[in-house]
Amino acid sequence: MYRPRDTRRAVLSGEITSDLRNYTVDAQHIGHAFAALHGLGVTDLQALIAVMHGERRGEPITPGRLGEQLNLSSGSVTALVDRLERTGHIRRDRDTADRRKVFLRYADEGARVAVEFFRPLGARTDVVMERFTDDELEVVHRFMRMMVESMRDHRDAVRAARNPAE
Amino acid sequence: MYRPRDTRRAVLSGEITSDLRNYTVDAQHIGHAFAALHGLGVTDLQALIAVMHGERRGEPITPGRLGEQLNLSSGSVTALVDRLERTGHIRRDRDTADRRKVFLRYADEGARVAVEFFRPLGARTDVVMERFTDDELEVVHRFMRMMVESMRDHRDAVRAARNPAE
DNA sequence: GTCGAGTATCTCGATGGCCGAGATTATCGA
DNA sequence: TCGATAATCTCGGCCATCGAGATACTCGAC
Numbered sequence: 394m395y396r397p398r399d400t401r402r403a404v405l406s407g408e409i410t411s412d413l414r415n416y417t418v419d420a421q422h423i424g425h426a427f428a429a430l431h432g433l434g435v436t437d438l439q440a441l442i443a444v445m446h447g448e449r450r451g452e453p454i455t456p457g458r459l460g461e462q463l464n465l466s467s468g469s470v471t472a473l474v475d476r477l478e479r480t481g482h483i484r485r486d487r488d489t490a491d492r493r494k495v496f497l498r499y500a501d502e503g504a505r506v507a508v509e510f511f512r513p514l515g516a517r518t519d520v521v522m523e524r525f526t527d528d529e530l531e532v533v534h535r536f537m538r539m540m541v542e543s544m545r546d547h548r549d550a551v552r553a554a555r556n557p558a559e
Numbered sequence: 560m561y562r563p564r565d566t567r568r569a570v571l572s573g574e575i576t577s578d579l580r581n582y583t584v585d586a587q588h589i590g591h592a593f594a595a596l597h598g599l600g601v602t603d604l605q606a607l608i609a610v611m612h613g614e615r616r617g618e619p620i621t622p623g624r625l626g627e628q629l630n631l632s633s634g635s636v637t638a639l640v641d642r643l644e645r646t647g648h649i650r651r652d653r654d655t656a657d658r659r660k661v662f663l664r665y666a667d668e669g670a671r672v673a674v675e676f677f678r679p680l681g682a683r684t685d686v687v688m689e690r691f692t693d694d695e696l697e698v699v700h701r702f703m704r705m706m707v708e709s710m711r712d713h714r715d716a717v718r719a720a721r722n723p724a725e
Numbered sequence: 726g727t728c729g730a731g732t733a734t735c736t737c738g739a740t741g742g743c744c745g746a747g748a749t750t751a752t753c754g755a
Numbered sequence: 756t757c758g759a760t761a762a763t764c765t766c767g768g769c770c771a772t773c774g775a776g777a778t779a780c781t782c783g784a785c
Contacts, residue, residue, distance in 0.1 A: 401693060402688075402693060402696070405693065405696045405697065405700055406684070406685070406688055406696070408700050408704075409688075409696065409699055409700050409703060410681075410684060412700065412703035412704055412706075412707055413582070413703065415707045416579070416583075416703065416706060416707050416710060417582075417583045417586055418628065419707060419710040419711050419714050420583055420710065421630070422630065422714045422718075423710065423713060423714045423717055425630045426714065426717040426718045426721055427717050429721060430717065430720060430721045435630075462584065464587070464588065464591045513713060513716075514713065515576075517709045517710070517712070517713055518572070518576060518706070518709070519572070520709065521702070521705045521706055521709050522568075522572055522575075524705070525698075525702060527567060527568060527571065529698045529702070530568070530571045530572070530575065530702075531571065532691075532695045532698050532699065533575055533698065533699055533702045534571055534574050534575050534578065536687070536691060536695070536696075536699045537575060537578035537579065537582065538574075538578055539687045539690070540578075540582060540684070540687055541578055541581045541582050541585060543683045543684070543686065543687050544582060544585040544586065544589065544683070545585050546683070547589060547679060547680065547683055548585050548588045548589045548592065550679075551589055551592040551593050551596065552588075552592045554596060555592055555595060555596045
């Protein structure tokens with residue numbers, strides 16, 4: 394069936410947009426179901442993931458930065474960290490250099506949950522990626538990188554519209 | 560700099576995973592900031608988007624399906640719809656065939672907000688897509704489609720682990 | 726070295742979204 | 756007509772979240 398060039402592009406564009414939306418919605422569903430399965434709130438799981446990412450990168454996350462990532466006030470972060478510390482998922486670690494700071498590290502229980510969350514996800518991702526060549530994955534990466542950059546700009550624009558004085 | 564084939568793949572894989580995570584996090588930030596800018600909760604904006612999608616597809620969404628999408632109990636959905644109806648964003652519409660059902664349609668205020676949310680996003684997306692050929696976008700779409708399918712399977716698996724009796 | 730401004734975290738009271746069991750209204754098949 | 760099922764709504768209770776103020780610490784200026 395014939396389809397003019399513009400139309401093909403327009404359809405593709407819409408499909409990809411739809412893909413991205415479906416991906417985020419499904420990701421939220423997985424988070425919700427997994428959290429409930431482990432007796433956690435959705436926020437708690439997100440926090441656990443953020444803590445893990447911090448350690449992986451060699452820069453443990455602080456409560457302040459955690460609050461920014463999760464869109465939480467300082468009070469909520471304290472309560473959140475208290476919860477996760479009480480259940481043995483993470484622990485607080487005072488910085489020796491700047492003793493105002495607190496580093497969040499995952500404890501045994503947190504590492505266990507994180508692995509259980511990411512391993513099957515990684516396995517599924519690998520299966521998908523096997524069906525693409527290096528060059529194709531390069532294209533995907535280039536696309537996603539640009540999308541993220543664009544989204545981040547937009548995020549900053551919306552935030553600026555909210556607090557014009559900053 | 561030389562890099563063996565396996566390593567290149569491993570790096571690419573990790574980068575793309577990271578891209579996807581960054582994308583979802585940034586999308587949440589945008590939703591949060593935009594919602595606050597319009598005096599809405601995050602859930603309310605998500606609901607508005609879901610309602611709009613339903614109308615676009617010609618199948619208006621019902622409170623029940625809205626609750627599934629947002630992971631909300633029936634009681635929360637009623638409160639949510641009440642809020643949005645009171646503020647003039649959406650309205651309830653009884654189905655004439657099956658009068659148990661309620662269709663959710665957006666009212667003037669809802670349409671206005673939805674457009675204001677999506678237009679700048681669409682503009683930014685277009686800019687990114689202009690820098691890719693049709694074939695490249697086709698690759699991206701194929702990748703995302705497979706990822707979504709895989710995520711959905713995983714979601715169902717996690718949900719099944721939670722309620723083994725269903 | 727000490728004062729003040731700035732930064733990071735925590736405390737605490739109030740609020741409001743959310744859950745979940747039960748009630749209500751409607752459809753459908755026997 | 757009746758029972759089973761489905762979709763939505765009501766209501767009481769809970770808990771995560773907000774936000775202003777308190778606390779603890781750092782750092783530069785004088």
